[in-house]
Amino acid sequence: DAGITQSPRHKVTETGTPVTLRCHQTENHRYMYWYRQDPGHGLRLIHYSYGVKDTDKGEVSDGYSVSRSKTEDFLLTLESATSSQTSVYFCAISEGRGNQPQHFGDGTRLSIL
Amino acid sequence: DQQVKQNSPSLSVQEGRISILNCDYTNSMFDYFLWYKKYPAEGPTFLISISSIKDKNEDGRFTVFLNKSAKHLSLHIVPSQPGDSAVYFCAAGVGGSQGNLIFGKGTKLSVKP
Numbered sequence: 001d002a003g004i005t006q007s008p009r010h011k012v013t014e015t016g017t018p019v020t021l022r023c024h025q026t027e028n029h030r031y032m033y034w035y036r037q038d039p040g041h042g043l044r045l046i047h048y049s050y051g052v053k054d055t056d057k058g059e060v061s062d063g064y065s066v067s068r069s070k071t072e073d074f075l076l077t078l079e080s081a082t083s084s085q086t087s088v089y090f091c092a093i094s095e096g097r098g099n100q101p102q103h104f105g106d107g108t109r110l111s112i113l
Numbered sequence: 114d115q116q117v118k119q120n121s122p123s124l125s126v127q128e129g130r131i132s133i134l135n136c137d138y139t140n141s142m143f144d145y146f147l148w149y150k151k152y153p154a155e156g157p158t159f160l161i162s163i164s165s166i167k168d169k170n171e172d173g174r175f176t177v178f179l180n181k182s183a184k185h186l187s188l189h190i191v192p193s194q195p196g197d198s199a200v201y202f203c204a205a206g207v208g209g210s211q212g213n214l215i216f217g218k219g220t221k222l223s224v225k226p
Binding site (some may be wrong): 004035036040042043044045048058090092099101102103104106107110112 | 117145164213221
């Protein structure tokens with residue numbers, strides 16, 4: 001299994017509070033991604049990173065920011081959480097060379113009340 | 114507008130028989146296609162991929178077929194086993210593993226003993 005750790009695994013918080021999710025990898029892969037999974041939507045890309053301090057927006061980036069100060073860590077922040085951001089969040093990593101696939105962490109279940 | 118479509122939300126097959134999961138796409142620029150399997154409370158696990166220069170790729174019991182003219186791919190699992198019961202996601206991208214992936218909504222496969 002790819003060395004990907006997401007923390008926390010579960011979180012319940014209130015509307016309007018800031019939330020930060022962490023993805024840590026031990027594979028030294030260049031690319032890292034944040035997805036959310038919701039019923040009826042599959043997985044949708046929020047933000048991704050193609051190197052330290054290099055990030056870009058995905059399909060559903062509104063209300064989210066990211067940071068990558070080290071190769072191994074990719075943080076997802078909800079500055080002011082809303083109930084529509086209740087979801088399961090997955091981090092993925094990729095070497096970004098040839099046709100190597102993305103590998104996923106086990107997810108963070110976030111509930112915003 | 115969905116670029117990657119899995120039109121069957123669920124599929125039930127008997128153990129030992131063939132499972133065929135289908136996926137259609139609309140973007141002719143996609144050049145890299147993948148299948149992932151997902152168990153509850155876990156992250157998606159990479160199964161098999163195919164690049165647009167091929168029409169078939171095999172890995173053990175799993176075979177992916179790509180029909181570019183029809184913009185259609187399928188995953189065949191032979192023989193199906195109860196442990197294959199999971200949600201299967203089709204994904205597509207541009208630029209190999211350096212590109213971002215677009216996921217279908219998934220098909221829930223149930224393999225009955």
